[in-house]
Amino acid sequence: MEKFNEIKALVAPLNRANVDTDQIIPKQFLKSIKRSGFGPNLFDEWRYLDEGQPGQDCSQRPMNKDFVLNQQRYAGAKILLAQQNFGCGSSREHAPWALLDYGFRCIIAPSYADIFYNNCFKNGILPIILNEKSIDELFTQVEANEGYQLQIDLAEQKVTTPAGESISFEVGAFRKHCLLEGLDDIGLTLEDAESIKAYEQNRKQDKPWLFNNLK
């Protein structure tokens, strides 16, 4: 996983509440057995006018010019400004994979669906929660000012606007640590292998029916 420390980048606004994972990456693209290559199909239903198919050359497809990410001024954005309950729906990790593959490293929204929020951290994406007043103000600024960039500092837990105003945000200590260091949390958990074995041994003794062999 790529480390996340500090970025200063262009912001793209997606002003819709309850954006679901079926919109972030439609199901036909979930047939891939890889982790990469989902970027061209991020928000597929909204970005293109036709029905997308896996393996297609997306550069030849008719674009929906009204969709915000298709506007030239937001090309190259690494920060996605979003609304309430972003990422609701399924547990598909293809959603953060698609956002990452497209180029987003950070999302800023008032709230997220629980599973999506967790999945972001596993993939080097920082999902920041700010209050609705700050979010509304950011939407106004981003839409009014072409080339609007924000600076994100994870170590300091701070978003800085071009005007120099800084907004602090909360993030769990463990998640922050893993993101800052780009850590593989399986490796960290396996450092506790002895505790897991001991727990498992006790459980097997107390509740042997939980260890019925599936065969």
Added chain:
Amino acid sequence: MAARTLYDKLWEDHLVKEREDGTALIYIDRHLLHEVTSPQAFEGLRLANRKPWRIDANLATPDHNVPTTGQARGVEGIEDPISRIQVQALDANCADFGILEFPMNDVRQGIVHVISPEQGATLPGMTIVCGDSHTATHGAFGALAHGIGTSEVEHVLATQCLIQQKMKNMLIKVEGELPKGVSAKDIILAIIAKIGTAGGNGHAIEFAGSAIRSLSMEGRMTVCNMAIEAGARAGMIAVDNTTIDYIQGRPFAPDGELWDGAVSNWKQFHSDEGAVFDTVVELDASLIKPQVSWGTSPEMVVAVDDYLPKPEEETDPVKKQGYERAYEYMGYKSGMKITDIKLDSVFIGSCTNSRIEDLRIAARVVKDKKVSGSIKQALIVPGSGLIKRQAEEEGLDKIFIAAGFEWREPGCSMCLAMNSDRLGSGEHCASTSNRNFESRQGHGGRTHLVSPAMAAAAAIAGHFVDVSNYL
């Protein structure tokens, strides 16, 4: 000891280690796998040269991509080459790592959340995870069950644990007697309409009250299944005799002395008298009518005798914007009633409603009747090969076929249209599934979430009707 909730008990019972940073290592008793969210996890294990921690905790089956016709041909019967590769990858990964799989031509194959309880692989007091958000289904057994992403699938395979933070406790109490024609699906749709799709965010929900206790295990699974549509990763129901009776005698359930020990242990899995919940929601079951979703979010739900809500009358700007988009996507005119919506398709199936009880009630509604001529396609997709077999033994297939339904083979099917079962653009479908997101059931498709009885009655009428008149 202080009074604890069911969730508190399940959490504490699975604590391997609490860390100073507020996270905890939680032991996982059962891990379910399907073809869509597991290949990258197996690849990750191989790349890191890791082995599964406890092979016998895992159970796999292909479900999302499988066709619902011609399954006897096995994997070779999947026409879409990309889908076929994904199912073959699951077969190969399970064979390589020694994980038990019910492959496509096994009668035990089916939707992962249907087969695990059916086999007795879902037990009270367990932690159960799967790379699928509808894993909450298994909470119906007094278990802590939730969906995980693929990175966590790999984490569970490698360590038998997850790194978690404890959620908050929410109690949803449904008291009273359900009116005729109103089922578990109507209860959960009414709950989501009340608390919204973000209502349960950050919480584990316990469903309780006399209306929940009076449900069969099938009904309880339907309720817990859609906890995620209410924003909660986990939904659960206390263990009682209904739970225990359902489990007894199933293939992976304990028997003999082990059974007695298990049962006496399982009886603790309920919230203590006086346990404190962070949030409490109450519903009166007697006031719930048959529910229909009208829009593109599972919270956009009204009773069958209602009008569509008017966006111009909505005062909450976020809701208003959502309503306007839904109107545009669904192609509505202002002032329409739910019963005015013309239906093109009916789908009875999915991990929410494809169990034997669902098929029985649907068959009761359509017996000796005909699917309306305006319906282009009416599908019945049983949740597993065993349910299909049981339904056929009961003669339900003949009732459906005589009425004009297609009797299909098990899988996720048109719930998310990853196989070839899908809606055409602009088509309206009465569906017993769980999500009505844009294009969920096919590009441009328009989904209406309903109970199996309501879907069956809608198939006959060609539009929504109050099913209580059909029973």
